[in-house]
Amino acid sequence: MIFLQFADPLARARLFTNIRNSLKLGGILILQGYTPKQLEYKTGGPPHLSHMYTESLLREELVGFDMQIIREYEADLNEGSKHVGQSALLGLVAQRI
Template identity: 55%
Template sequence: LIAAIFIQFATPNMRVDLFAHIRQSLKPGGYLILQGYTPKQLEYKTGGPPSIDHLYTTELIQDLLRGMEICDWQEYEAEIHEGEGHRGISALMGVVARKL
């Protein structure tokens, strides 16, 4: 099991390597839990990176998780309270994927 929670501060180039390492580290049948912000988060300004290049789109995550089974996928808005600069409604994506 790997939990990747709000790791979207990696640059786009770093992200490709990061997800390759995640896939490589998982054993067959192992799970990835991913949580991050979607581009709509830029409207809320309640946390997360200020650059759209660091936010998760459906297409981006589908590409990064190619070859894995998507067990659960949710894009939603929720109120967060995670300290200074991370309060209020946020645009989130949560994914659970399994390595085949």
């Protein structure tokens, strides 16, 4: 498990490059992150818009992956004292091709 939500955009781009280079062909990347709407909920995650995920951002950053599942959704999280309540999320399952 890798926590990327606290990486600024430049660091995140480097992390995605490293993930792409490290994951073998056919390997699967599973990612869950917050969308910009999360800033309205204030129920966890970083307080910076630049640290949120959108479908277009992931498609740009993850060239060379087959996006098998990519969807925005909302869910009630209970993952410790700093991640409780309604949350705006983006889920991704992508295969390196």
